Amino acid sequence: MKTDPRAVKTGVYYIDGDVAAGLGALAAGCTFIGGYPITPSTEAAEAFARVAPSAGAMFIQMEDELGSIASIIGAAWAGVKSMTITSGPGYSLMMENIGLGAMLETPFVLLNIQRAGPSTGVPTKTGQADMMQSRWGSHGDYELIAIAPDSPQEMFDYTIKAFNLAERYRCPVMIMSDECVGHMTEKVVIPRAEEIEIEPRRFYTGLPDEYLPFKPDADLVPKMVKAGDGYNLYITGLIHDERGYPVKNEEFKSAYVRRLVDKIRLNKDKIIEIKEEGISGAEVIVVSYGISSRVAVRGIERAREKGIKVGNLRLVTVWPFPDEKICELAKTIKAFVVPEINYGQIVYEVDRCSHGKANVVLVPHGGSGVHNPDDIFDAIVYAAKQEGKIEGVVEYKTKLEKSIFGGGNKLKK
Amino acid sequence: MAEIRFAGYGGQGIIRSGIIAGKAASIHDNKYATMSQSFGPEARGGACSSQLVVSETKVLYPYVVAADVLVAMSQEGYDKFEPELGDKGLLLIDEDMVKSKPPRGKIKILSIPATRFAEQLGNKIVANVVMLGFFTAITKIVSYEAMKKALPGSVPDKALALNQSAFEKGHDYGKQQLASAQ
Numbered sequence: 001m002k003t004d005p006r007a008v009k010t011g012v013y014y015i016d017g018d019v020a021a022g023l024g025a026l027a028a029g030c031t032f033i034g035g036y037p038i039t040p041s042t043e044a045a046e047a048f049a050r051v052a053p054s055a056g057a058m059f060i061q062m063e064d065e066l067g068s069i070a071s072i073i074g075a076a077w078a079g080v081k082s083m084t085i086t087s088g089p090g091y092s093l094m095m096e097n098i099g100l101g102a103m104l105e106t107p108f109v110l111l112n113i114q115r116a117g118p119s120t121g122v123p124t125k126t127g128q129a130d131m132m133q134s135r136w137g138s139h140g141d142y143e144l145i146a147i148a149p150d151s152p153q154e155m156f157d158y159t160i161k162a163f164n165l166a167e168r169y170r171c172p173v174m175i176m177s178d179e180c181v182g183h184m185t186e187k188v189v190i191p192r193a194e195e196i197e198i199e200p201r202r203f204y205t206g207l208p209d210e211y212l213p214f215k216p217d218a219d220l221v222p223k224m225v226k227a228g229d230g231y232n233l234y235i236t237g238l239i240h241d242e243r244g245y246p247v248k249n250e251e252f253k254s255a256y257v258r259r260l261v262d263k264i265r266l267n268k269d270k271i272i273e274i275k276e277e278g279i280s281g282a283e284v285i286v287v288s289y290g291i292s293s294r295v296a297v298r299g300i301e302r303a304r305e306k307g308i309k310v311g312n313l314r315l316v317t318v319w320p321f322p323d324e325k326i327c328e329l330a331k332t333i334k335a336f337v338v339p340e341i342n343y344g345q346i347v348y349e350v351d352r353c354s355h356g357k358a359n360v361v362l363v364p365h366g367g368s369g370v371h372n373p374d375d376i377f378d379a380i381v382y383a384a385k386q387e388g389k390i391e392g393v394v395e396y397k398t399k400l401e402k403s404i405f406g407g408g409n410k411l412k413k
Numbered sequence: 414m415a416e417i418r419f420a421g422y423g424g425q426g427i428i429r430s431g432i433i434a435g436k437a438a439s440i441h442d443n444k445y446a447t448m449s450q451s452f453g454p455e456a457r458g459g460a461c462s463s464q465l466v467v468s469e470t471k472v473l474y475p476y477v478v479a480a481d482v483l484v485a486m487s488q489e490g491y492d493k494f495e496p497e498l499g500d501k502g503l504l505l506i507d508e509d510m511v512k513s514k515p516p517r518g519k520i521k522i523l524s525i526p527a528t529r530f531a532e533q534l535g536n537k538i539v540a541n542v543v544m545l546g547f548f549t550a551i552t553k554i555v556s557y558e559a560m561k562k563a564l565p566g567s568v569p570d571k572a573l574a575l576n577q578s579a580f581e582k583g584h585d586y587g588k589q590q591l592a593s594a595q
Contacts, residue, residue, distance in 0.1 A: 184447060297474060
């Protein structure tokens with residue numbers, strides 16, 4: 001279906017990624033954001049709040065992050081598309097209810113403008129160290145979707161996509177952006193409403209007496225109703241049957257959680273989006289996401305000038321992870337080089353999927369800034385030179401690290 | 414491609430300068446322009462800078478490596494970012510705010526009393542826009558027409574006329590300097 005024309009601020013803008021995400025949420029049909037301000041994400045909430053009334057939408061500043069995420073789960077069950085926006089410590093506070101969202105199969109979007117951690121860290125500077133938290137932060141087994149945009153235009157476009165995926169699979173979708181992209185200003189084109197396709201809520205339309213809130217369709221995703229519309233609706237974080245009532249038996253628990261993870265895992269091919277360039281015939285492939293994928297391009301270009309065959313694989317969706325793709329590529333190349341603004345998160349996924357077929361080189365960064373592209377270039381040169389398999393992930397020591405800690409070129413783990 | 418760094422302190426409109434020049438370049442000159450900002454936790458007074466990369470093709474790496482132009486409106490900003498300026502770079506300073514060292518390499522220094530001009534126009538808050546006018550005349554990285562078009566909507570409506578005069582003041586001063594240099 002097409003989106004509400006009132007929600008689309010068509011035009012050509014020069015805005016930052018945060019603002020673009022706020023406008024993207026509105027264009028996607030989001031009519032409720034509950035949030036608590038935190039640097040460097042606040043501009044997204046402000047941008048949404050400024051224009052929300054003109055589209056019948058609403059922003060409420062909640063008492064804290066626990067309230068924020070609880071409010072958007074409630075809003076989703078009241079029938080609207082909802083989002084929350086946060087960063088750093090705020091993201092940590094939201095973990096419990098992300099699990100509740102997954103358990104209740106609640107469609108919502110969480111925008112995390114990652115900043116340098118741990119704890120309060122450096123609020124105004126960047127980081128990419130919440131990637132594993134986004135996958136595993138809440139307790140128990142569940143699956144969700146995470147997207148890592150790399151420009152303000154993508155912040156607009158992929159916020160819409162995030163809402164569509166949330167509705168399609170009835171699960172939380174994380175937009176794992178970061179301070180660099182959030183505070184980066186570029187031209188953003190907001191198209192006309194009739195050019196924006198949105199996924200409608202999958203509402204149940206049958207008889208009220210026959211409604212079962214957790215009875216899945218053939219694609220494993222159940223239909224929703226609006227709370228308060230006269231349906232018998234009981235929802236709980238306890239493992240529940242198709243009626244929503246708590247059940248304790250072992251078989252049922254397995255079947256239920258199996259469906260929660262399978263509705264994402266079995267649809268991986270439809271969900272995963274990667275951008276690849278120069279992969280064919282490459283000896284080294286750089287795997288990156290978010291801001292690091294833009295930084296990596298300079299290192300890749302330099303390496304190509306030196307005659308090294310380097311491919312560029314950008315994870316647009318990070319979760320679910322493209323296991324098969326990495327596994328296939330590992331058989332054909334010497335090494336993966338993974339630059340990320342942390343001390344090793346996605347690199348271990350790449351290593352897991354490589355099954356020992358290719359070397360895996362991490363180019364770490366402690367946060368508060370982005371990589372010097374020279375470090376990525378150096379790591380590519382190093383990776384291309386290695387003959388034979390090196391066990392485990394090799395951590396390539398950057399110029400910054402060497403200047404602080406001295407020592408040789410690389411740390412072997 | 415041109416890499417530009419605007420440096421000053423919070424409250425001077427340093428980030429706003431990057432936004433106006435970037436908007437002019439990307440929307441009105443149809444180039445690609447990426448602006449990134451950096452600031453401390455304070456709203457005002459702290460060191461603050463914005464970096465702008467302007468290119469004929471899509472900007473991939475969005476940060477300044479060796480600046481082609483450094484626009485310095487505070488001593489701290491100058492001290493911090495002068496080493497980042499390329500050997501053939503151009504340094505534009507507010508002469509009342511920045512004392513520069515003798516230039517290294519082939520660096521060219523041009524100065525303007527931007528804050529003083531802004532005060533004469535009635536409000537020192539537009540010093541950044543005086544500087545933008547000067548920047549436009551000297552560097553020609555962004556066209557005069559594009560900059561003029563970028564002002565409305567980038568500054569408060571009630572201050573538009575003041576900002577336009579500020580821009581013209583800086584631009585005229587820049588043109589005079591270019592003429593006298595020839």
